[in-house]
Amino acid sequence: MHPTDAHAPAGTTGRAGSANFIAEIIEEDLRTGRRQTVVTRFPPEPNGYLHIGHAKSIVLNFGLARTYGGRCHLRFDDTNPTTEDIEYVEAIKRDVQWLGYRWDGEFYASDYFEQLYDWAVQLIRAGKAYVDSQSEEEIRRTRGTVTEPGIPSPYRDRSVEENLDLFERMRAGEFPDGAHVLRARIDMASPNMKMRDPLMYRIRHAHHYRRGDDWCIYPMYDWAHGQSDAIEGITHSICTLEFENNRELYDWFLDTLGIEPRPYQYEFARLNLDYTVMSKRKLLQLVREGHVRGWDDPRMPTLAGLRRRGVTPEAIRTFCDMIGVAKANSRVDYAMLEYAIRDDLNTRAPRVLAVLDPLRVVLTNLPEDHEETLEAAYWPHDIPKEGTRPVPFGRTLYIDRADFQEHPPKGYKRLAPGRAVRLRHGYVITCDEVVRDADGRVTELRCSVDRATLGSNPDYKVWGVIHWVDAARAVPAEVRLYDRLFSVPDPDDVPEGRTFLDHLNPDSLTVAAGAVVEPSLAAARPGDRFQFERLGYFVVDEDSTGERLVFNRIVTLRDTWAKKREDGKRGDAPGPETNREASAERREATQAAGEAAPAGTSARRDPMADLTPAQRARATRYVDALGLDRHDAALLASDEALARLFEDAVEAYPHPRPVANWTIHELLGVLGGDRTAADLPFDGAAFGALVRLVDEGTITGPTGKQVLARMAEHGGDPRAIVEEQNLRQVDDDALLRPLVEAAVRAHPDKVAQYRDGKTGLLGFFVGQVMRQTAGKANPQRVRALVLAALAEA
RNA sequence: UGCCCUGUAGCUCAAUUGGCAGAGCACCUGACUCUGGAUCAGGGGGUUUCAGGUUCGAAUCCUGACAGGGCAGCCA
Numbered sequence: 001m002h003p004t005d006a007h008a009p010a011g012t013t014g015r016a017g018s019a020n021f022i023a024e025i026i027e028e029d030l031r032t033g034r035r036q037t038v039v040t041r042f043p044p045e046p047n048g049y050l051h052i053g054h055a056k057s058i059v060l061n062f063g064l065a066r067t068y069g070g071r072c073h074l075r076f077d078d079t080n081p082t083t084e085d086i087e088y089v090e091a092i093k094r095d096v097q098w099l100g101y102r103w104d105g106e107f108y109a110s111d112y113f114e115q116l117y118d119w120a121v122q123l124i125r126a127g128k129a130y131v132d133s134q135s136e137e138e139i140r141r142t143r144g145t146v147t148e149p150g151i152p153s154p155y156r157d158r159s160v161e162e163n164l165d166l167f168e169r170m171r172a173g174e175f176p177d178g179a180h181v182l183r184a185r186i187d188m189a190s191p192n193m194k195m196r197d198p199l200m201y202r203i204r205h206a207h208h209y210r211r212g213d214d215w216c217i218y219p220m221y222d223w224a225h226g227q228s229d230a231i232e233g234i235t236h237s238i239c240t241l242e243f244e245n246n247r248e249l250y251d252w253f254l255d256t257l258g259i260e261p262r263p264y265q266y267e268f269a270r271l272n273l274d275y276t277v278m279s280k281r282k283l284l285q286l287v288r289e290g291h292v293r294g295w296d297d298p299r300m301p302t303l304a305g306l307r308r309r310g311v312t313p314e315a316i317r318t319f320c321d322m323i324g325v326a327k328a329n330s331r332v333d334y335a336m337l338e339y340a341i342r343d344d345l346n347t348r349a350p351r352v353l354a355v356l357d358p359l360r361v362v363l364t365n366l367p368e369d370h371e372e373t374l375e376a377a378y379w380p381h382d383i384p385k386e387g388t389r390p391v392p393f394g395r396t397l398y399i400d401r402a403d404f405q406e407h408p409p410k411g412y413k414r415l416a417p418g419r420a421v422r423l424r425h426g427y428v429i430t431c432d433e434v435v436r437d438a439d440g441r442v443t444e445l446r447c448s449v450d451r452a453t454l455g456s457n458p459d460y461k462v463w464g465v466i467h468w469v470d471a472a473r474a475v476p477a478e479v480r481l482y483d484r485l486f487s488v489p490d491p492d493d494v495p496e497g498r499t500f501l502d503h504l505n506p507d508s509l510t511v512a513a514g515a516v517v518e519p520s521l522a523a524a525r526p527g528d529r530f531q532f533e534r535l536g537y538f539v540v541d542e543d544s545t546g547e548r549l550v551f552n553r554i555v556t557l558r559d560t561w562a563k564k565r566e567d568g569k570r571g572d573a574p575g576p577e578t579n580r581e582a583s584a585e586r587r588e589a590t591q592a593a594g595e596a597a598p599a600g601t602s603a604r605r606d607p608m609a610d611l612t613p614a615q616r617a618r619a620t621r622y623v624d625a626l627g628l629d630r631h632d633a634a635l636l637a638s639d640e641a642l643a644r645l646f647e648d649a650v651e652a653y654p655h656p657r658p659v660a661n662w663t664i665h666e667l668l669g670v671l672g673g674d675r676t677a678a679d680l681p682f683d684g685a686a687f688g689a690l691v692r693l694v695d696e697g698t699i700t701g702p703t704g705k706q707v708l709a710r711m712a713e714h715g716g717d718p719r720a721i722v723e724e725q726n727l728r729q730v731d732d733d734a735l736l737r738p739l740v741e742a743a744v745r746a747h748p749d750k751v752a753q754y755r756d757g758k759t760g761l762l763g764f765f766v767g768q769v770m771r772q773t774a775g776k777a778n779p780q781r782v783r784a785l786v787l788a789a790l791a792e793a
Numbered sequence: 794u795g796c797c798c799u800g801u802a803g804c805u806c807a808a809u810u811g812g813c814a815g816a817g818c819a820c821c822u823g824a825c826u827c828u829g830g831a832u833c834a835g836g837g838g839g840u841u842u843c844a845g846g847u848u849c850g851a852a853u854c855c856u857g858a859c860a861g862g863g864c865a866g867c868c869a
Contacts, residue, residue, distance in 0.1 A: 047868090047869085136866090201867085247797095324807085328798090335819055380828070455827095533830085564829090631857085
């Protein structure tokens with residue numbers, strides 16, 4: 001899938017574990033046979049250009065398919081004729097290819113309109129969808145709010161025949177836009193707004209860029225997407241976090257249609273990058289309002305922009321692998337992207353000399369007509385590549401103005417009056433005289449060159465190395481220097497009444513119009529990348545003409561000197577100390593907030609406050625008669641099925657405290673939210689028996705959990721399971737001691753660390769033995785034995 | 794305010810599913826250097842949001858609080 005194999009599969013890490021939670025799910029699906037293959041898809045809507053956030057999704061989807069030997073489709077989610085265009089389809093295809101991926105099939109949601117229509121009819125016949133004739137306004141109003149349920153439409157109970165007839169006529173074009181919609185018939189009171197009878201079709205008498213005027217009803221995203229996935233045999237449908245609430249609807253459509261096998265949706269956090277915006281709407285606005293030169297402006301986070309900026313697809317892929325895939329909203333440090341870019345370019349961009357802001361240097365001890373050709377290596381010593389080019393050297397040179405300071409600050413390692421520096425690939429020169437114009441501006445430096453310093457150092461101090469270009473044969477060039485488009489890390493974070501545009505960085509583009517480059521660059525072609533030594537990486541822009549070379553700065557070199565100066569200027573630099581203070585402060589602040597609450601209402605509120613009278617009576621009985629803690633009592637009493645199971649368990653094993661503990665801390669854990677105690681394939685008596693086994697020491701706690709997990713799965717009697725599988729606790733020291741000693745012997749390094757005070761290692765050794773006995777060893781005994789063994793060894 | 798999701802180093806993520814809290818980036822120091830680059834060696838940085846609980850043992854399980862994000866388009 002990748003042209004180069006240097007790129008590791010999506011998020012491959014050094015460790016044995018999976019790269020990310022989605023890869024983990026896929027591996028599990030493959031391992032259990034739930035799935036035999038992996039089919040993913042990248043589903044852009046052709047209404048804008050792809051940006052680096054999409055790159056994350058592309059790398060993920062294509063990478064997963066590649067890693068697990070599956071396929072990845074490119075599917076255009078083109079269900080909205082009013083915003084989509086063929087221009088975008090082509091741009092998207094170009095960008096995906098440029099990134100280095102080839103799709104296993106090109107698909108369009110608009111090709112599925114017939115099938116989608118048939119399925120909609122199926123839902124209508126099943127009474128699961130209806131034509132609503134309310135106005136847009138009415139529909140919005142009756143949807144309710146996040147805190148109030150919606151109101152059913154008066155058209156909700158139309159007959160199947162009427163719905164069928166209306167829907168058919170909607171398709172036939174009998175109605176104007178907005179006259180009717182088709183809605184799924186689900187639940188207007190659902191706490192999930194997405195489930196309140198969502199729209200499936202709207203009427204739009206609009207020309208579709210692919211289907212022309214074939215249709216005047218168009219499917220909504222939720223209706224089209226999952227079914228498109230199903231049609232293509234997608235196994236894992238990966239999207240971003242804002243679709244989490246849509247998953248319930250995704251599932252509902254597929255399940256009520258009865259499509260099998262069906263795809264499943266998983267969500268990950270979209271990429272946010274410091275100092276830029278990532279929404280298509282905002283990028284479009286930047287282009288339309290002329291804040292940038294176009295979709296491919298090198299300051300744009302679009303793939304087209306990054307490409308024109310000179311960033312390589314390899315760097316973007318590396319970056320995407322670096323940032324990982326998770327579910328926490330986050331924003332990535334710009335330095336991470338820069339690192340990926342430099343890391344890639346370091347080994348592929350030849351080094352050349354260029355001067356952005358020329359300052360003339362005359363070498364006074366050379367004859368007027370001096371001409372010489374130096375041989376300069378394209379690559380530094382640590383890059384295993386060969387190649388040199390001739391570099392002319394004469395009496396007059398240009399150096400960068402920034403490389404000379406009349407009053408050099410401490411630590412400055414470049415040219416200054418009386419100081420000597422080396423010209424990269426050339427001689428050492430010493431500054432003898434500074435020439436200025438009437439305004440006092442430095443116009444020229446008069447220096448002397450030491451002809452004995454070509455391959456060797458003189459016996460006087462050389463302060464540094466600077467880049468230069470021979471004036472006589474310099475090639476003029478325009479160099480565009482790009483900086484972050486916005487001046488703050490999160491441009492979307494704006495105060496009332498302002499917009500992200502207020503954060504535009506006015507200096508995001510500066511042009512060095514009078515730059516000069518060495519003559520070897522005269523033949524450079526658009527797309528060629530170079531490192532201008534000491535300045536950064538640059539690419540020849542397509543604006544270059546035969547007369548005039550134009551370069552874009554891709555990224556600067558890492559510059560520790562500039563960084564130091566920057567910090568110095570800020571005075572008290574925010575070192576690690578202040579960072580620590582800041583986080584400590586934040587911690588205290590939240591803590592204070594947390595502590596302030598109980599004084600008011602919530603935290604110190606009586607745990608029984610929310611219970612019904614009947615529940616409260618039960619909870620009180622648990623406290624009074626069984627001696628339970630109020631919190632525990634309230635928790636048990638609040639759930640009918642749980643309370644019944646608990647009481648039955650206490651009947652079987654009349655020790656309320658441990659039974660309550662196991663009910664709350666272990667049973668609730670295996671139930672995990674959607675199941676209730678009533679769904680369990682075992683009763684309270686069996687559960688009580690299990691608690692007895694643990695409490696009386698027949699089996700260990702960890703074993704108890706294993707048995708519980710098994711019971712939750714298949715039911716059964718705990719005593720029988722224990723006997724069948726021989727799970728009794730092992731607390732015979734004679735059996736345990738050899739295991740403990742073996743564990744200690746096997747890890748002499750850990751023993752040493754333990755001695756040095758790393759006491760957490762005690763758990764490591766206990767864990768070793770516990771694992772070896774599959775959890776059957778008595779942990780207290782093991783612990784004691786480990787302690788003894790460690791003391792001896 | 795209802796529902797859903799998420800809180801681990803400055804940033805992005807790991808942690809063999811209850812047993813050593815780690816990596817990359819960033820930062821600092823040193824070495825090397827004809828790029829203030831690269832490379833190499835080392836270093837600092839953590840109350841795993843907080844408070845309780847269960848457990849021999851909790852980042853991981855339970856309860857509660859707090860913080861951030863998402864959902865009320867005939868957009869996707």
